[in-house]
Amino acid sequence: MKHFKNLAAGAVATLAAIAALAIEPALAQEAKPKLDSGDTAWMLTSTALVLLMTIPGLALFYGGMLRKKNVLSMLMQCFAVCCLMSVLWMVAGYSLAFAEGTPYVGGLGKMFLMGSSVGALNGTIPDILFMVFQMTFAIITPALIVGAFADRMKFSAMLWFTGIWMLVVYAPITHWVWGGGFLGSDGVLDFAGGTVVHINAGVAGLVACIMIGKRAGLGTESLAPHNLVLTVIGASLLWVGWFGFNAGSALAANGTAAMAMAVTQIATAAAALSWMAVEWMMRGKPSVLGLVSGAVGGLVAITPAAGFVAPIGALFIGLISGAACYWGATGLKKMCGYDDALDVFGIHGVGGIVGALLTGVFASKAIGGTAGLLEGNAAQVVTQAWGIVATVVYCAIASAIILKLIDLIIGLRVSDEAERDGLDLSLHGETVQ
Amino acid sequence: MKHFKNLAAGAVATLAAIAALAIEPALAQEAKPKLDSGDTAWMLTSTALVLLMTIPGLALFYGGMLRKKNVLSMLMQCFAVCCLMSVLWMVAGYSLAFAEGTPYVGGLGKMFLMGSSVGALNGTIPDILFMVFQMTFAIITPALIVGAFADRMKFSAMLWFTGIWMLVVYAPITHWVWGGGFLGSDGVLDFAGGTVVHINAGVAGLVACIMIGKRAGLGTESLAPHNLVLTVIGASLLWVGWFGFNAGSALAANGTAAMAMAVTQIATAAAALSWMAVEWMMRGKPSVLGLVSGAVGGLVAITPAAGFVAPIGALFIGLISGAACYWGATGLKKMCGYDDALDVFGIHGVGGIVGALLTGVFASKAIGGTAGLLEGNAAQVVTQAWGIVATVVYCAIASAIILKLIDLIIGLRVSDEAERDGLDLSLHGETVQ
Amino acid sequence: MKHFKNLAAGAVATLAAIAALAIEPALAQEAKPKLDSGDTAWMLTSTALVLLMTIPGLALFYGGMLRKKNVLSMLMQCFAVCCLMSVLWMVAGYSLAFAEGTPYVGGLGKMFLMGSSVGALNGTIPDILFMVFQMTFAIITPALIVGAFADRMKFSAMLWFTGIWMLVVYAPITHWVWGGGFLGSDGVLDFAGGTVVHINAGVAGLVACIMIGKRAGLGTESLAPHNLVLTVIGASLLWVGWFGFNAGSALAANGTAAMAMAVTQIATAAAALSWMAVEWMMRGKPSVLGLVSGAVGGLVAITPAAGFVAPIGALFIGLISGAACYWGATGLKKMCGYDDALDVFGIHGVGGIVGALLTGVFASKAIGGTAGLLEGNAAQVVTQAWGIVATVVYCAIASAIILKLIDLIIGLRVSDEAERDGLDLSLHGETVQ
Amino acid sequence: MKLIEAIIKPFKLDEVREALTRIGVQGLTVSEARGFGRQKGQKEIYRGAEYEISFLPKIRLEIAVPDELAGQVVETLRNSAATGQIGDGKIFVLDVVKAVRIRTGEEDNEAL
Amino acid sequence: MKLIEAIIKPFKLDEVREALTRIGVQGLTVSEARGFGRQKGQKEIYRGAEYEISFLPKIRLEIAVPDELAGQVVETLRNSAATGQIGDGKIFVLDVVKAVRIRTGEEDNEAL
Amino acid sequence: MKLIEAIIKPFKLDEVREALTRIGVQGLTVSEARGFGRQKGQKEIYRGAEYEISFLPKIRLEIAVPDELAGQVVETLRNSAATGQIGDGKIFVLDVVKAVRIRTGEEDNEAL
Numbered sequence A, B, C: 001m002k003h004f005k006n007l008a009a010g011a012v013a014t015l016a017a018i019a020a021l022a023i024e025p026a027l028a029q030e031a032k033p034k035l036d037s038g039d040t041a042w043m044l045t046s047t048a049l050v051l052l053m054t055i056p057g058l059a060l061f062y063g064g065m066l067r068k069k070n071v072l073s074m075l076m077q078c079f080a081v082c083c084l085m086s087v088l089w090m091v092a093g094y095s096l097a098f099a100e101g102t103p104y105v106g107g108l109g110k111m112f113l114m115g116s117s118v119g120a121l122n123g124t125i126p127d128i129l130f131m132v133f134q135m136t137f138a139i140i141t142p143a144l145i146v147g148a149f150a151d152r153m154k155f156s157a158m159l160w161f162t163g164i165w166m167l168v169v170y171a172p173i174t175h176w177v178w179g180g181g182f183l184g185s186d187g188v189l190d191f192a193g194g195t196v197v198h199i200n201a202g203v204a205g206l207v208a209c210i211m212i213g214k215r216a217g218l219g220t221e222s223l224a225p226h227n228l229v230l231t232v233i234g235a236s237l238l239w240v241g242w243f244g245f246n247a248g249s250a251l252a253a254n255g256t257a258a259m260a261m262a263v264t265q266i267a268t269a270a271a272a273l274s275w276m277a278v279e280w281m282m283r284g285k286p287s288v289l290g291l292v293s294g295a296v297g298g299l300v301a302i303t304p305a306a307g308f309v310a311p312i313g314a315l316f317i318g319l320i321s322g323a324a325c326y327w328g329a330t331g332l333k334k335m336c337g338y339d340d341a342l343d344v345f346g347i348h349g350v351g352g353i354v355g356a357l358l359t360g361v362f363a364s365k366a367i368g369g370t371a372g373l374l375e376g377n378a379a380q381v382v383t384q385a386w387g388i389v390a391t392v393v394y395c396a397i398a399s400a401i402i403l404k405l406i407d408l409i410i411g412l413r414v415s416d417e418a419e420r421d422g423l424d425l426s427l428h429g430e431t432v433q
Numbered sequence D, E, F: 001m002k003l004i005e006a007i008i009k010p011f012k013l014d015e016v017r018e019a020l021t022r023i024g025v026q027g028l029t030v031s032e033a034r035g036f037g038r039q040k041g042q043k044e045i046y047r048g049a050e051y052e053i054s055f056l057p058k059i060r061l062e063i064a065v066p067d068e069l070a071g072q073v074v075e076t077l078r079n080s081a082a083t084g085q086i087g088d089g090k091i092f093v094l095d096v097v098k099a100v101r102i103r104t105g106e107e108d109n110e111a112l
């Protein structure tokens, strides 16, 4: 019984962040909850789609941008992160994020998925399904980070870092926004994880790439991508999988999910064209890497907005974020001089921040129940900014501490020789012929 | 209110083409429409599956058949078409296809998705979901065309051509068949787009490859595919995604969708084996390119028939279309001497025509409500032929005019040097190592 | 009417194997069956996911581990098996597995899908959907086998072997367990095919690789994998697709499906980490091939258990099977000295046996209705062992006979020269550049 | 005998081979190479990072011929491989002390 | 010293290397090549388009050896690389004016 | 003229090229090679199957230079390519009978 209370509480809190659904499901909770097979079917599918984003989606998107001698190490890192987070999420992460607790972190009531059953519901879907859907988010977030320190981190250090980070940074922040924590209560809008997932990963990546230092040969040798075919496959699977990420965050197969899918498609396409256009003007040629990078930037930017904005709003969010991410991956990076190898901050950080703010601008009462700046509710932009600040500050500090400790204990960086020979051979004893 | 009328009208018209559903949903329209979460779940999934067909499916299927120096340009074209069509469909395409209008083209009432809402329904699914599902069709159709003029068209010309073509050719023809236009009213059967998508793309490809001329080196150098692994991945994703294309066209998760999936699987397998057998006999060896090409031919041929034929009918459609497409990609092409680089006409044109006619032959009253030749309704074959003729004539003329204009204004073809160096480097400044 | 009886009988029998559902659906059968659009949506999706496992999933997983000169032949084999089985399943396989018959094999009542209709149901989903879902299982099982005799079997012999094997070995064993046969009645638990699919394929692979002999150059030349990027893509798609395989085997979108998905995720992750850890200790380096092989081992092991065990049980099944499969692919193989090229027995055979037994250990009444050893029902382990023995014995003998006959009539093995030049060029006249 | 090594533009290979066959060259060996010289490459840009391609794709031919044929082969190479644009490549003629056909053991001119 | 260049069939590489090591060759360099000669390639067909493969995969070996060892190396190459079928390849022996070991600067025979 | 062939470690290529340009070398040709010698490779393990990598990746440079420049080029190669560790590679100097620039037909030193 007590368990069911936790559950209801947690669920209500989570759903609170999803204005579109706030009313009925919440009620549904009070009333006798009933499983909806259609909603369940969609959430089962969404879970598969979000897993597809990390393996092989993200792994290929990243791997193709590296030199041939490091491609397997990147696939290894993404795949290993997927496995490690699955286990850690079951052990404690889910509980820290979604068990009843303080406004700052969840409790330990759901460790090892204690009390999970076939019959328990979360709104109209099985509770265990909500757990595994959220697990796929806990997988991709740390996986996104590894792009920043590609080519140079020890595999063991990477496992320690991502594992601890998920428990200490990701799980609490998820609780803040979706688990009944203070950001959710403060009215921060984050439909599918612009703040929780992308700003979070972007900032952690930035901190990590600064602390580990630049790649050997940066500026002197060619670090050109060895096979953008892989990158395009990865970007495509990210796009397709993102439907599960955004439309799945409706936790139901309804109009909100459909609208989330539509605006995701529109914003992504607009962002890709926007990056392409800017690059075409500035560099004289449109590149496929630019096109797909823009698409990812658009996917990131629409993530917090998906359930809250109308198609027109999505079009603008896409156009703006595409150009913004281009700047993030080129101008900003040059300006500051850090070596964010695969532009985790440039795209996920910048895109996430732009998206979070624009959600406050374009939010439409008719779509998601909350009005934004354009509908006269300027306050929402401030609320969004507050969500960004809280996340950036906590994530930056915590990530830095974790990395520092690991560096002291086992060291973050591989030997120069290992880096030169390539991580595939030196760390994993394998090569691509 | 008026909007809802358009909607209902449009929806009814569309559904009319889908005999299996004609009755209940239509009624459902008159009565109070209610959202079905199961149908919605399946259509959300189908939309993701059809997007998967283009990116990365089609992009890889095509890219692997080219020389290494052009593979990125093909991925770029497919991905850019995906983005451009998404925006254009939202802006005007959807309206031209599905807004209330004349029997020849839709109106402008739905431009920029005006009046779209979270609550509006189309049958048992959200109206916005129908829009985005159809968007994925508007994406893949122009993308199919680019295979015909691979290796030699300017990227800018390609964008202009596909963009205009989608608005001027694809949207109206969609309206004819599914949007309440004259072909639908005439009783032409096209369950998932054999005419609208495949014949249409095949004919446009044929016209384009003739107008732009042959690839340099054709007949003198080796133009052998550089990596059929990509092509097999692409063909496989096309097959999987096609379940969304065909079974999704039922617009519901019901017996018709299930039957459409079953016949799709059977016809595709039979066509692949049929092409393989013919090639094995004629050439002495079965090739993987032949096998997957046959599969795609079968997918094309069963597309118009999916909701109308029984498994046995599908088996025959597959066996016939596999052999027909083999001829289309070899004998016919040699005979006429055009350079349809990736056999867009040979497979999608020929397969689409064969499929449209055989739909009239094998249609079964028990399955889709309409009898075909074998059940004594010879007239249906004539109706099918009428649908083919109308599409071929309009598409051929319109495509030729668009291409001619673009050629005059910016030119269709890249320089000889750019073609020789490969489009990856010359147009996009990138290479696969 | 009679047909409906068969149907009901067959369905009940099948479902009997799925304890979690035994009660309601069975009742549903007796009562007036009604289509559930949510369950149907999930089964349509699951069918697509399981197809994705074979093409391109398995094809890539296997192809990447071969030398470059044989990669296309592997893709060809997997794709051709997919096509051939689809047709044979429609013609007779489905009937032999699921039509009313003896406890040992199904009847011929459903040959050519006779009597299939849009309206007929199987539980809460269309009967034709159950047929095509099962078809995807009949596709992947023979496809799994080809990894064992990679690089050296004639393409024609491979077609004959897999085709006959599916009809003579796979279909009957499926009937035993899910089609109303004796193993099902004996209470053998096999939720998604640990015995039917994996032990079966593993044993057939072992027999085949022994009968055809070792690869030329084994031990003398390097047979190192040419491109593990493909293998990682394949493993990832296998994982994602496996959600359809395991959660889809609930035949509904309900709590059992959700729990099956959760335990699949947990066991797979644990097995991957387990293999990685063991390899890291024994070999000094964690390899990406090891990591993904462990994941596949975990997927295999959780397959029979998916609907029956709790998350904690899944964690242990994963940890144990990862290490067990590592031994199967290294120690065991070295010990016995057969050349199971891609460890079909080492991973699917060993993992399947371990999983089947552990299902008997960890089965939980609360989850799937049946108690296992840990809940005091030691007998279940014996029942599981009985299922394994019956399958191994029949499969081994029948496979050996089929192979012997084919060897006598057309010969199993390619010429030394063909093997040396690589099957891509010698059998299919194609190469990867 | 002489071993004639030529560095040419890749797209010229088929043309060169045919020209050589016409004058009776029975065999040759080619390998992929990358050349650095006067010809400048295009630059590649990836997310704002520019890479000058200083090494351009070339094909390296090796043709062993009897002394008397050497002059003609060089001439033919020149004519068939030239485009007149920078980067056409070079021809180097080396002395061969001995040649052997592995299959038969035939030596020197018989080996070619 | 002599630089011995051999064009052989790829699958013979390991065998050849072992044979050479046995007679005391300490090092060699190999590269991938494609050969044109008497041996004809299989043809590839893609959707009815036929391509004769006139260039077949070969391995190119370079072995620098002291003059006195040259004869024996050529002999060993012949025996270990021959299959007796067309396409076995060639051996070319060239004079080396000077050899240097980069690591130490040792010259000529000491460099090998 | 001389044809100078050098086998070096791949990651040294850019450094070597710059050093050579500095002393006035106008062009060179590189190709990928794999080397067998004293340097031993790491081993790869795939599901328990161990493979010693006996051939290590190397870069093969060819530089044709006038006789008078040869000494200096060899010197420069040594200095720029050396790491002091086993596997740095070799330099071989061969005589060139004749050189031709395909584009212009210029011969010998003018061709370089």
Ligand SMILES: Nc1ncnc2c1ncn2[C@@H]1O[C@H](COP(=O)(O)OP(=O)(O)O)[C@@H](O)[C@H]1O
Pocket: D007, D034, D035, D036, D037, D038, D039, D056, D058, D085, D086, D087, D088, D089, D090, F026, F027, F028, F029, F030, F062, F063, F064, F065, F101, F102, F103, F112
């Ligand atoms: N000194 C040299 N030694 C070896 N190869 C050279 C030399 N100079 C040029 N090459 C090769 O010839 C190619 C063409 O030379 P380049 O100077 O670019 O044009 P051109 O031969 O028309 O003057 C170069 O890419 C390189 O492969």
Ligand SMILES: Nc1ncnc2c1ncn2[C@@H]1O[C@H](COP(=O)(O)OP(=O)(O)O)[C@@H](O)[C@H]1O
Pocket: D026, D027, D028, D029, D030, D062, D063, D064, D065, D101, D102, D103, D112, E007, E034, E035, E036, E037, E038, E039, E056, E058, E085, E086, E087, E088, E089, E090
């Ligand atoms: N004149 C030549 N110069 C350089 N390489 C040659 C020459 N003739 C043959 N080769 C190389 O030797 C290989 C085998 O030659 P080929 O004539 O096919 O068989 P065989 O050596 O048995 O007569 C060819 O593929 C080519 O790589």
Ligand SMILES: Nc1ncnc2c1ncn2[C@@H]1O[C@H](COP(=O)(O)OP(=O)(O)O)[C@@H](O)[C@H]1O
Pocket: E026, E027, E028, E029, E030, E062, E063, E064, E065, E101, E102, E103, E112, F007, F034, F035, F036, F037, F038, F039, F056, F058, F085, F086, F087, F088, F089, F090
């Ligand atoms: N006799 C030889 N002929 C041709 N190449 C050689 C010879 N010996 C060595 N090499 C090349 O030089 C490289 C380095 O040689 P190695 O003996 O490993 O180290 P080091 O040159 O420092 O003694 C080898 O990988 C091989 O490519």
